[in-house]
Amino acid sequence: MNCRQAQNLFGAYWDDELTQAEREWLEAHFAACAACRTAYEDLGRTLELVGGFPRADVAPDFAERALARARRAAAEPDRVPAVTPRWIPITATAALLAVLGTMVYQWIGFPQGPARRDAPIALDERIEQPVRISAGQVPPAAAVGSREGGSSGGAASGALVAAAGEIPDSLFDHAEDVEFILDAVTLRKGRAHTVVRAPQDQPRAQQAVITF
Amino acid sequence: MQAPLALDRETSPLPIVRLSDEDLMGGVAEGDERAFTELVRRYQGRVTNLVSRVLNDREASDDLAQEVFVRVHIHRRNYRRGSKFSTWLFTIAANLAKNEIRRRVRRRNWFSLDALQEMLSDSAIQLADPKEGQETALQRGQLQEAVGRAIAAVPEKYRVALVLRDIEGFAYEEIGQMLGIPGGTVRSRINRARGMLKRKLQPLLRKEGL
Numbered sequence A: 001m002n003c004r005q006a007q008n009l010f011g012a013y014w015d016d017e018l019t020q021a022e023r024e025w026l027e028a029h030f031a032a033c034a035a036c037r038t039a040y041e042d043l044g045r046t047l048e049l050v051g052g053f054p055r056a057d058v059a060p061d062f063a064e065r066a067l068a069r070a071r072r073a074a075a076e077p078d079r080v081p082a083v084t085p086r087w088i089p090i091t092a093t094a095a096l097l098a099v100l101g102t103m104v105y106q107w108i109g110f111p112q113g114p115a116r117r118d119a120p121i122a123l124d125e126r127i128e129q130p131v132r133i134s135a136g137q138v139p140p141a142a143a144v145g146s147r148e149g150g151s152s153g154g155a156a157s158g159a160l161v162a163a164a165g166e167i168p169d170s171l172f173d174h175a176e177d178v179e180f181i182l183d184a185v186t187l188r189k190g191r192a193h194t195v196v197r198a199p200q201d202q203p204r205a206q207q208a209v210i211t212f
Numbered sequence B: 001m002q003a004p005l006a007l008d009r010e011t012s013p014l015p016i017v018r019l020s021d022e023d024l025m026g027g028v029a030e031g032d033e034r035a036f037t038e039l040v041r042r043y044q045g046r047v048t049n050l051v052s053r054v055l056n057d058r059e060a061s062d063d064l065a066q067e068v069f070v071r072v073h074i075h076r077r078n079y080r081r082g083s084k085f086s087t088w089l090f091t092i093a094a095n096l097a098k099n100e101i102r103r104r105v106r107r108r109n110w111f112s113l114d115a116l117q118e119m120l121s122d123s124a125i126q127l128a129d130p131k132e133g134q135e136t137a138l139q140r141g142q143l144q145e146a147v148g149r150a151i152a153a154v155p156e157k158y159r160v161a162l163v164l165r166d167i168e169g170f171a172y173e174e175i176g177q178m179l180g181i182p183g184g185t186v187r188s189r190i191n192r193a194r195g196m197l198k199r200k201l202q203p204l205l206r207k208e209g210l
Helices: A003-008 A010-014 A020-032 A034-051 A062-075 A087-108 A114-118 A140-149 A153-165 B021-029 B033-055 B058-074 B085-107 B113-127 B134-153 B156-167 B172-179 B183-208
Strands: A179-182 A185-188 A191-194 A208-211
Touching: A003 A010, A003 A020, A003 A034, A010 A020, A010 A034, A010 B183, A020 A034, A034 B134, A034 B156, A034 B183, A062 B033, A062 B058, B021 B033, B021 B085, B033 B058, B033 B085, B033 B156, B058 B085, B085 B156, B085 B172, B134 B156, B134 B183, B156 B172, B156 B183, B172 B183
Parallel strands: none
Antiparallel strands: A179 A208, A185 A191
């Protein structure tokens, strides 16, 4: 250690806060260094002067005046700290919870019950259902017109009934299912790139088939 | 665990002068004026001395010390029972003293060094031992005047820590709590303040042969 390091310990030495090793080293340094010894003695005399500074006088009626002044201050509403009404934090907490609940509700989503999800969609009876008409068949409107005409009405209605039995549930002909084959794709930097050619020596990648 | 506070002072098993500061403060929080007066009596000297040494203004220090106790009374319900009363009290005192210094600096209404010198000289002569010779009393007065001026010349943030430590004798940890700064910062400020004081007073010490 040098003189600078020794001077850094002066305050702690005065306050008796040095470790035993630091104390022994500093006292050995004092024995060998007159400049540091003098500097520490100057500091000690300074602090003795400060510590021995005469204490300020206190007026004999100090306590009574302080009490009277405190009474006056208590009577002044602007000096008394305002008390926060209790309903403010309660209302603020309730509002915060409501906002949080709304945010969580929107984030998670409201789960639909199975009855609602699986319930069949009721068709409006007033909506006219589409009818598949094969080539050669008579349209219902024409059949009705011919029925109104009065000739061969019984034969036409029988043909319509037979044709109605062949009408499928939907407009799609399930006999001709459509298959969409999705080639493997890779994503690079957010853009889709179709893999043009798969390696020949490796088995072909799996294909995803979606059938309607 | 502190003993429960007896609210009725007349029937209290302990006389009011023997109650702890914290018990007295509990009484103050419930509106006991006797407890408040007792606390003022206990600390009026140290509080007045602190603000006097920080401000270096004897007349203003009485008013400011009064204000410290008024603040204690106003904020009596903010005092936490488990904490040390003196630390809370001197936190208020140090803050008020610092605010007063800043207010004076802002208003540029700081008293002149001549007025300070005269004031300190009067104070020192009054406080000197009357048995001493007049010459010795004057020398002592001049020395104390110089010390007061040297303390007043230390920047505020170092000065408050210095007065709390080297005049009021608080521990570093307590000073840290009062000023709201870590213990290492307290040590640093006090060491710097001591160095400033020593540099200012060194010529006088050599001259006086102290």
